[in-house]
Amino acid sequence: MKLTLIGNGFxxxxxxxxxIKNFEIEIIGRDESKLxxxxxxxxxxxxxxxxxxxxxxxxxxxxxxxxxALQSVAVRLTGEANMLISILAGxxxxxxxxxxxxxxxxxxxxxxxxxxxxxxxxVTGDKEAKNVAMEIFNFIGKAVWVNTEKQLDIATAVAGSxxxxxxxxxxxxxxxxxxxxxxxxxxNELVQGLFEGFSHLLVHNHPAIIKDSVxxxxxxxxxxxxxxxxxxxxxxxIKAINSAYDKACELGQK
Numbered sequence: 380m381k382l383t384l385i386g387n388g389f390x391x392x393x394x395x396x397x398x399i400k401n402f403e404i405e406i407i408g409r410d411e412s413k414l415x416x417x418x419x420x421x422x423x424x425x426x427x428x429x430x431x432x433x434x435x436x437x438x439x440x441x442x443x444x445x446x447x448a449l450q451s452v453a454v455r456l457t458g459e460a461n462m463l464i465s466i467l468a469g470x471x472x473x474x475x476x477x478x479x480x481x482x483x484x485x486x487x488x489x490x491x492x493x494x495x496x497x498x499x500x501x502v503t504g505d506k507e508a509k510n511v512a513m514e515i516f517n518f519i520g521k522a523v524w525v526n527t528e529k530q531l532d533i534a535t536a537v538a539g540s541x542x543x544x545x546x547x548x549x550x551x552x553x554x555x556x557x558x559x560x561x562x563x564x565x566x567n568e569l570v571q572g573l574f575e576g577f578s579h580l581l582v583h584n585h586p587a588i589i590k591d592s593v594x595x596x597x598x599x600x601x602x603x604x605x606x607x608x609x610x611x612x613x614x615x616x617i618k619a620i621n622s623a624y625d626k627a628c629e630l631g632q633k
Contacts, residue, residue: 381405382515383435385452386443387413390466393494394441395421397519400496407433409452435460439511440481446470446630453478462508464515468535469630471528472504483508486531488539493519501525501534532631536623544619549574 380402384391387408395404395417405425408414414426429452436458442465444452449470456479463481472484485504492498498520502512509524516522523538525531549570556566580589594600607613 380439382441383407383438384441384443385429385456386445387417388443388445390489390491390493391441391443392417392421393491393498394443394466394489394519395424396494397496397498398493398515399424401518402515429455431455432457434458435479435481437461440464440479442467442475442479449474450478456480462511464512468539469532469627469632471631474631485509485512486528487512487516488531488535489516489519490539490542492542496520499523499538501531501538503528503531532627533620533624535627536620540619540623544616545574 381404382398382402383405384395385407387406387410391406391408395406398404399421403425404421404423405427406414406417407427407429409429411428414428418424418426433456435456438460439462440460442463444467446467446469449467458480460479460481462483462485463475463479464485464487465475466487466489467475468488470486472486475484475486483505485502485508487500487502489498489500493500496519498516500516500520500522501524502509502516502522503525504512513522513524523534525534552573553563553566553570556569557563561569577589584592590604594604
């Protein structure tokens with residue numbers, strides 16, 4: 380199957396890196412110099428500068444532009460695509476249907492881990508295209524079908540924005556170790572190993588069980604957890620998810 384990615388930004392590149400192993404990939408964008416650099420980085424992809432009237436007839440499209448660019452790009456697309464898969468945060472299916480013609484419409488929210496085939500991608504849309512969409516995203520990690528667009532917008536805050544939140548946690552852990560006296564390269568290596576091992580633990584254990592298994596009475600972990608609670612880390616994480624969800628809803632209204 381050939382997939383046409385419209386957009387040449389960071390997420391389009393991440394998706395292309397993951398999907399090129401199983402699909403024929405074409406990237407269409409407005410920045411020719413960036414397209415050429417992408418082609419140098421990702422072997423075997425096709426690149427094309429977006430035409431003033433770009434024919435998308437019968438193509439399977441992965442729409443990867445920024446939400447604010449939807450209208451300016453959509454007016455240049457002609458014909459009817461076979462399937463339109465959007466990764467635009469907050470952009471509703473009704474809005475896509477009004478501006479781009481396709482037989483089937485899918486909304487999705489992958490994350491940057493697509494580049495290493497580890498994205499958790501939420502998917503919703505036309506049931507007729509469900510199996511194909513799920514197959515595509517399962518090739519770059521794990522695909523999760525949700526039944527409503529509201530659920531996808533909530534999932535956007537976790538799976539889409541989550542890597543940035545966890546990056547902040549990882550950076551803070553490393554900074555803490557450096558402050559205590561450990562070299563930066565050792566601190567970073569420890570944090571990398573921590574995240575890799577923890578992801579496997581989460582598959583089989585509830586987070587609370589993992590915490591309790593490490594947190595012995597009067598121990599180092601208990602002291603650290605107490606400091607985190609003083610800083611309202613749990614409350615801040617909950618608010619971060621809700622703020623990201625609210626922003627997705629705001630983008631959808633625009």
